[in-house]
Amino acid sequence: MFLPRTMPVLRSWAVTFVVIIFACVQISTAAKLVFEAEHGGDVARxxxxxKNVPLELKCNIDEPGFTITWQKDGEELKDYPVTTEPFKDGKETSILKILKPxxxxxxxxxCVAKNNATVEADGLKDSVQVVSLPTGSLEQDIIVVEGEKLTLDCQPTGIPTPKVTWYFMKDGNNTLNTSNERYKFLPHNNVTNAVLEIRDVQMSDRGEYRCVLANTATMFVGPDVTLKTNVRVKDKLAALWPFLGICAEVIVLCAIIFIYEKKRNKAELDESDTDNSPEQKNTPDHGKDSVRQRK
Structure with a gap:
């Protein structure tokens, strides 16, 4: 079979083209895309x-010619402000900034980096998990009447969902007996143990209670978030004492008025008897004088 003289030339060009394409792919796959950790308290992942600190995410690519896009939970971000620092000192940086996170x-x-060689592929990709510190709210002082039900809700929030642990402090030690049938732990907004409920409150239940919140964020910028409240227990008859005091005052006042009126009436009667006595004694003598005068 006769082959044209141009075949070796075509083969040479084909080999050269394949080598160039292979080299481009090798260069593209050799590029590295990494997140930059900005704060000492943060970990790379x-x-x-x-609070009150803008969230800034930086993604570096060590080769020029790439386009970087951002995603959150697999969805492309389009409405977030993104700035790009030109390729310098061996890297190009894309910055995603959230002013009030x-x-x-x-x-x-x-962050996903693509160039012409990877436009049909997934491109280079690196990810970081953004988490938030847990927060909550608990009244500083709570008053409950003996025998009633006490409900403590620390209203925890945070992503990931915080773990809630309750403490009852006595002399610096945790004395919360989780096996006590009067104690019940309830969820709040899908957070387990967010609410501590104590039925049939007793005097021994007064003291300091703590709600401690922890999640992935507190592992890196700890300590755990601690909320405190001081519980005071009132005697169940305490509400009656003011009423009984008023009743006692009324009784004493009535007794004083009664005794005073009784003494005053007695004095008036004695005075009346004293005024009437001379008239009664002089009446017979006066009659006798009249008879004598007639004689």
Missing amino acids: YKVIK VDLDAGLYS
Whole structure:
């Protein structure tokens, strides 16, 4: 079979083209895409939302010519402000910034880098988990009447969902007996043990209670969040004492008035008897004088 003289040339060009394509793919796959940890308290795989502090995520690519996009929980982010620092000192940086982050901003954030060689593929991808510190609310002082039911709700929030642990402090030690039938732990907004309920409150239940919240965020920027409340227990008859005091005052006042009126009436009667006595004694003599005068 006769082959044209141009075949070796075509083969040479084909080999060269394949080598170039292979080299481009190798260069593309050799590129590295990584998140940059900005705070000493953060770990490379986690970022913590901090109160009143803007959340800033940085993603670096060590080769030029890539386009970086952002995702949250697998969905592309389009309405978030993103800035790009030009390729310098061996890297190009894409920055996603959230000025006033809230709990709902927590989630899995990913940056995806693509160029012409990876446009049909998934591209290079790196991710970081954004978490928020737990928060809650608990009244500082609570008053409950003996025999009633006490409900303590620390209203925990945070992403991931915080773990709640209750403490009852006596002399610096935790004396909360979780096996006590009067104690009941209830959920709140899908958070387990968020509510501590104590039935038939006793005087021994007064003291300091603590609600401690912990999640992944507290592991990195701890300590755990602790909420405290001081519980005071009133005697179940305490509400009657003011009423009984008023009744006693009324009784004493009535007794004083009664005794005073009785003494006053007696004095008036004695005075009346004293005034009438001379007239009664002089009446017979006066009659005799009249008879004598007639004679």
